Amino acid sequence: MTSLAYTLTDSATMLRRQIRHIQRYPSLTGMLIGLPVILMLLFVYVFGETLGAGLPGGGGDRGAYINYLVPGILLFSVTGAAQGTAISIAMDTTEGIVDRFRTMAISRASLLTGHVLGSLVQTMLCIAVVLAISLAIGFRPTATPIEWLAAAGVLTAIAFALIWLSVALGLVSDSVETASNLPMFLTILPFLGSAFVPTDTMPTGLRWFADHQPFTPVTETLRGLLLGSGIGSSALIALAWCAVISLLSYLWAKHSFHKRAAR
Amino acid sequence: MAVTTATRPAISVSGLRKTFGDKVVLDGIDLMVTEGTVFSLLGPNGAGKTTMVRILSTLVPADAGSIRVAGHDLAREPDGVRAAIGVTGQFSAVDNLLTGEENLRLMADLHHLGRTEGRRRIAQLTDRFDLGELARKPASVYSGGMRRRLDLAMTLVGDPRLIFLDEPTTGLDPRSRHTMWQIIRGLVAEGVTVFLTTQYLDEADQLADRIAVLDHGRIVVEGTPDELKRRIPGGHILLRFTDVTALRTAARVLAVAQRDDDALTLQIPSDGDVRSLRTLLDRLDDAHVEVDHLSIHTPDLDDVFFAFTGTPASTAAQNAVTGGDR
Structure with missing residues (x-):
């Protein structure tokens, strides 16, 4: 076999390992699904009526707010799942198993590739469950099949970017606890954007941040695809953010992985 | 070898x-x-x-x-x-989340052994290392x-x-x-x-x-x-006697210099083999000397270090279980 073939085989082996981990550690996936679902129920049933009334155009109700909220909740699910990646990377590196892999003649990239692909599968699983529940409680998207596909693509792109970022965060953590805390800022970011309420009502400084941080264009793109609101330049900006975060995080992760080896 | x-x-x-x-x-x-x-x-x-x-x-x-x-x-x-x-x-x-068998399977896959060869190897190792009963339980247990x-x-x-x-x-x-x-x-x-x-x-x-x-x-x-x-002096047999007379007789019979009159003990260099121990006891029996207590000391890491570096091994060696050296 060629070295590329080995890389693919080894990555597939590592992916199988990650899938097993997801099966054996269902409480992690449960937590990753539970948090966005609880948040969604809270926002819809506790704040929903009031927040709906404050939406642009006025006179909205709980139903209008569900539609506004769900794209943001899907994004929030991605940030939570990324946290799971950091935890599972740190679980690996703080135990001896990674050193074992390193002393074997296997593709160096395969371990990280396996983690990233495994997390991607886990994230998409979480999103599917959260989406199903949102449909059950009254989310009414207007997307065509093509738009659904595009929305799935955007979610995959942002998940891919945040998972690589979490891989790097997991690698620089000395313990599983640190790894679980470091990506926490990611779960806050959707709140400081257009995921839960429009940015118009925020104070100037915060509003500027909210309009320019990466989560807002992603949220707006998803909202546009699923509900037909205007997308404008959001899609392009969102994909550019995803590409930049993916690339930088990949380089950071690769560097940390090699540096960690030399200790 | x-x-x-x-x-x-x-x-x-x-x-x-x-x-x-x-x-x-x-x-x-x-x-x-x-x-x-x-x-x-x-x-x-x-x-x-x-x-x-x-x-x-x-x-x-x-x-x-x-x-x-x-x-x-x-x-x-x-x-x-x-x-x-x-x-x-x-x-x-x-891998704690995988079973013993899955851990071995993972290694077989990473070595690109192929299905049949991998299975054969796993069965062989499971048997040899007596892992059978737990092979399907996660390694964490x-x-x-x-x-x-x-x-x-x-x-x-x-x-x-x-x-x-x-x-x-x-x-x-x-x-x-x-x-x-x-x-x-x-x-x-x-x-x-x-x-x-x-x-x-x-x-x-x-x-x-x-x-x-x-x-x-x-x-x-x-x-x-x-x-x-051979170069470590730490291995010895320690004999304890009930009185000074016995101690002196034994020291004369065995021609040993390492004598402690207060503790009533004699220290005889030995690597602990049975034949020399038997000879030693026979000679004491022949001289009608009563031994109160006998103990055998085999050289340990401290003896090695003392012999070759002049200082005992660092005390960290005593805490072997918790230790992790880099």
């Missing part, structure tokens, strides 16, 4: 140096390990044993020195080295000895010709320790070269063809177990 046709070096190291920050961990190491033999690196925690293993197994680069492992230059062909070696580190390297066995079995899936065992019995109960020794002897019988680190003299003595004593990053002495033990 398995007899191989040629005595090629499995490992040759010269002028190896490694520092972490301003701490010199390995300071000019030269050593040679012949194929098909067991080489033991003996030393207390913090001596640099684990660093040595980490360098030789391609985990950490050396700062200086030329190193060849399994016929490959370590710096230029690390993948060639990796393909030939197996490593069982000091800290268990098993395994006992310490069981984990080490699984760990070593995983190392052997790829059929390495050279294996590194970093303190393979530290923290194990005596029974698991003996099982591990038997497994290592079995490997050697198959012609595998073993590089073993340990802080127990008896372990090195039991298993190794050659022993090198590592202290503060330098090899202070190297030789066969017998050569080393």
Whole structure:
């Protein structure tokens, strides 16, 4: 076999390992699904009526707010799942198993590739469950099949970017606890954007941040695809953010992985 | 020791140096390990044993020195080295969320063994390491000895010709320790070269063809177990008597100088073999001397260190279980 073939085989082996981990550690996936679902129920049933009334155009109700909220909740699910990646990377590196892999003649990239692909599968699983529940409680998207596909693509792109970022965060953590805390800022970011309420009502400084941080264009793109609101330049900006975060995080992760080896 | 046709070096190291920050961990190491033999690196925690293993197994680069492992230059062909070696580190390297069988399967897949060959190998190792009953349980429920066995079995899936065992019995109960020794002897019988680190003299003595004593990053002495033990004065038989008369008679009969009149004890150099012990007791019987108490002291790591460095092994060696040297 060629070295590329080995890389693919080894990555597939590592992916199988990650899938097993997801099966054996269902409480992690449960937590990753539970948090966005609880948040969604809270926002819809506790704040929903009031927040709906404050939406642009006025006179909205709980139903209008569900539609506004769900794209943001899907994004929030991605940030939570990324946290799971950091935890599972740190679980690996703080135990001896990674050193074992390193002393074997296997593709160096395969371990990280396996983690990233495994997390991607886990994230998409979480999103599917959260989406199903949102449909059950009254989310009414207007997307065509093509738009659904595009929305799935955007979610995959942002998940891919945040998972690589979490891989790097997991690698620089000395313990599983640190790894679980470091990506926490990611779960806050959707709140400081257009995921839960429009940015118009925020104070100037915060509003500027909210309009320019990466989560807002992603949220707006998803909202546009699923509900037909205007997308404008959001899609392009969102994909550019995803590409930049993916690339930088990949380089950071690769560097940390090699540096960690030399200790 | 398995007899191989040629005595090629499995490992040759010269002028190896490694520092972490301003701490010199390995300071000019030269050593040679012949194929098909067991080489033991003996030393207390913090001596640099684990660093040595980490360098030789391609985990950490050396700062200086030329190193060849399994016929490959370590710096230029690390993948060639990796393909030939197996490593069982000091800290268990098993996947806790996978079962024993899945752990072995993972190794078989990473060695690209193929379905049939992989299955055959896994069955063979499960049987040999007595992992059968727990093979379908996750590794997290395994006992310490069981984990080490699984760990070593995983190392052997790829059929390495050279294996590194970093303190393979530290923290194990005596029974698991003996099982591990038997497994290592079995490997050697198959012609595998073993590089073993340990802080127990008896372990090195039991298993190794050659022993090198590592202290503060330098090899202070190297030789066969017998050569080393001959130079260690620590092994002795201690006899205690009920009164001074008996003590004096015994001292005269045995012609021993090491006499303690207050404690009523005599110290006779011995490596603890039965024949010399019997002779000793016969001579005392012939002289009608009554011995109150007898104890045998075998040399330990402290004796080795005292003999070759003039200072005892660092006290860290006493806390073997919690220790982790780098």
